[in-house]
């Protein structure tokens with residue numbers, strides 16, 4: 001009797017042990033799933049705010065129009081860069097892949113080396129060219145002529161159909177930009193707000209520095225031709241127009257006036273009221289002007305209600 005009872009207890013013990021082991025394995029498994037799930041959420045949270053722009057992996061189809069939005073700025077303009085990342089990171093355009101890059105010359109200060117390296121780790125949206133910061137000594141030339149080598153890649157040719165040189169006080173509305181570009185040529189194109197302000201003829205004379213766009217073949221021409229090299233000093237955007245005229249380039253031109261304009265105040269011949277058909281607003285020199293503009297275009301209308309915040 002004693003022996004049988006012992007054996008019974010032993011069996012029970014083995015069965016209970018198996019059940020316990022089974023439970024432990026199940027628990028471990030569930031935890032692993034939870035952990036994976038959690039780390040996925042974390043990954044999304046880290047990459048989502050700007051994932052529609054910059055170089056984070058974006059699903060883009062071969063047919064997408066590819067645009068480089070290069071904003072020429074200065075290394076020390078940290079706040080402006082963060083602000084523009086917000087502005088462009090919350091816009092998305094179906095059928096287009098638009099990469100935002102901030103462009104400047106060699107760093108000159110110790111703190112820049114650290115902070116800008118961190119920005120690159122986080123956003124990967126910075127281009128540092130081999131030059132010394134300058135206003136009228138060829139930064140624009142360096143920008144366009146550096147791109148073909150910098151962006152050479154074997155998967156896509158051209159790396160971008162269009163390249164923009166943009167100003168850091170210009171607000172581009174990317175969906176509208178793409179809408180206006182779709183019917184235009186991808187070759188030999190020069191697109192922008194023609195200067196002087198009253199001119200409506202894209203051949204008279206050149207596109208304003210608020211932001212202009214050229215097709216990739218023109219970018220390569222700028223690198224290869226002797227014409228730009230021989231005419232670097234002076235007002236850069238005016239020079240740009242002169243190169244194209246001298247080289248008989250940009251047979252396709254598009255005057256985006258009044259899709260593009262200067263902010264209404266102070267009134268000049270280059271200003272226009274804010275209106276729905278806007279590709280770009282320029283001279284956003286103050287926070288107040290930015291806010292008025294962004295409010296006008298309802299940029300926060302898709303904000304989802306949440307228990308986590310309340311914005312009146």
Ligand SMILES: *[C@@H]1O[C@H](CO)[C@@H](O)[C@H](O)[C@H]1NC(C)=O
Nearest residue numbers: 048049052089090091092093
């Ligand atoms: C990114 O783009 C997708 C689809 O194109 C859109 O659903 C999503 O809201 C966009 N995210 C942001 C932060 O703009």
Ligand SMILES: *[C@@H]1O[C@H](CO)[C@@H](O)[C@H](O)[C@H]1NC(C)=O
Nearest residue numbers: 105106107129130131132133
């Ligand atoms: C810019 O920096 C690079 C690397 O530090 C250096 O080789 C180059 O000479 C610099 N260029 C100018 C124009 O200062």
Ligand SMILES: *[C@@H]1O[C@H](CO)[C@@H](O)[C@H](O)[C@H]1NC(C)=O
Nearest residue numbers: 275276277295296297298301
């Ligand atoms: C912004 O939203 C308001 C209210 O819905 C609407 O009347 C207005 O047309 C919108 N503005 C633009 C530029 O879409």
